[in-house]
Amino acid sequence: MPELPEVEVVRRGLSRWVIGRTVEGVDVVDPRSLRRHVNGVEDFVGEVTGARVTDVVRRGKFLWMVLEDPEAADDAPPLALMAHLGMSGQLLIEDAAAPREKHLKVRLALSRATGEDGSALPTDLRFVDQRIFGGMFVTGLEPTPDGRPGGLGGSDAALVPHQAAHIARDPLDPAFSLEDFHQRLRRRRTGLKRALLDQGLVSGIGNIYADEALWAARLHYARPTETMRRPDTRRIVDAATQVMTRALAAGGTSFDALYVNVNGASGYFARDLEAYGRSGRPCRRCAAEGRTTLIRREQFMNRSSSFCPVCQPRPRNARP
Known part of the structure; x- marks a missing residue:
């Protein structure tokens, strides 16, 4: 989608x-x-x-x-x-x-x-x-x-x-409030990725860009939202903004012919994905730092989450 x-x-x-x-x-x-x-x-x-x-x-x-x-x-x-x-x-x-x-x-x-x-x-x-x-x-x-x-x-x-009207603002919206998002995020008491996918909390982030933003921010998808500090919230919002801005520059992400722009052209951001769809392949950040770590894929909300087990360690108090 x-x-x-x-x-x-x-x-x-x-x-x-x-x-x-x-x-x-x-x-x-x-x-x-x-x-x-x-x-x-x-x-x-x-x-x-x-x-x-x-x-x-x-x-x-x-x-x-x-x-x-x-x-x-x-x-x-x-x-x-x-x-x-x-x-x-x-x-x-x-x-x-x-x-x-x-x-x-x-x-x-x-x-x-x-x-x-x-x-x-x-x-x-x-x-x-x-x-x-x-x-x-x-x-x-x-x-x-x-x-x-x-x-x-x-x-x-x-x-x-x-x-x-019930849809929350997204990080690319000039009217988006980081402080409002942070307060609502901490009150949600759920896993971080589940919160990112909640369109009533922050809109526009789906499975692909949630995985990419979490990888960029070095945060695990099951991080409890009530443990998020302001610097953590800023980090995930900045990561989501940067990932989606880069995707925009590439025309979006196309895995098949179903998504095209108004001129019928496909997007090419799939070539730059770091986590999503890369299960079993090396984490590029770990490789750059001299480690050999494979991206892992786990079941999540009837779909999946892709992450690096070293860059994004699972918290002991993980939430689903």
């Missing part, structure tokens, strides 16, 4: 291509991808058609496009077009004449626009989803609980979709 860096790569791509453009038409190829839009397909088409995209915002793994309807009443609530990528969802920018993808679900026809070099921009925004776990829907925006911007985007509007 795409994690924060992958969704942020998509957000940045959409920001470049769709902000300021109007949705001139909607083609619903598979209504199942609109099942989260409670008022049905016709209402979805009516809400989106004629709306202008004014911003693209991300909160954790949630992604939405802010819509402006020129015909709406002044007191009408602001709307957003949310896109949930699920396991295999893709948002692709294509020329209208380009062949349709095999798993195309929804196609939005955008108004014509030109790039900085004067060339015509592609006019199709396509939602493709092989496994149909993702989807699109229109929803209202409401004030954020903390009065800060809804998420990472181009505006400072303190608005967020109701469906994302």
Whole structure:
């Protein structure tokens, strides 16, 4: 499943291509991808058609496009077009004449626009989803609980979709509070990795980047959260930020063709992973320090954790 860096790569791509453009038409190829839009397909088409995209915002793994309807009443609530990528969802920018993808679900026809070099921009925004776990829907925006911007985007509007209001901020969000996270982390009384995966505590960190951040911070995944000191919390947050920033620079992490950016290109951060997926292979840090240690993989929450048993020693009071 795409994690924060992958969704942020998509957000940045959409920001470049769709902000300021109007949705001139909607083609619903598979209504199942609109099942989260409670008022049905016709209402979805009516809400989106004629709306202008004014911003693209991300909160954790949630992604939405802010819509402006020129015909709406002044007191009408602001709307957003949310896109949930699920396991295999893709948002692709294509020329209208380009062949349709095999798993195309929804196609939005955008108004014509030109790039900085004067060339015509592609006019199709396509939602493709092989496994149909993702989807699109229109929803209202409401004030954020903390009065800060809804998420990472181009505006400072303190608005967020109701469906994302419970999601905590992520380390890449300028409004993220290290002190607030530290206090909530210590009160959680659980294992550190379990806490990192809790989207209500800190968002956007999935299994891959949790393993990578823990390796970078030299912390074991079962470290009890109540034993975390401020320097420890800062270390894991800094590690997660650095790991995800590097992943962003590489276009995200792709292990198959299901995750691509808006241009259909895969990410290459998998080449730089230090722990995840490297079970039985040497720990590069240990090798650099003259030791021979193999990355170990253990079962964790119906998945697994990969770590270095020397760099990340298991605490005696470990929590699951």
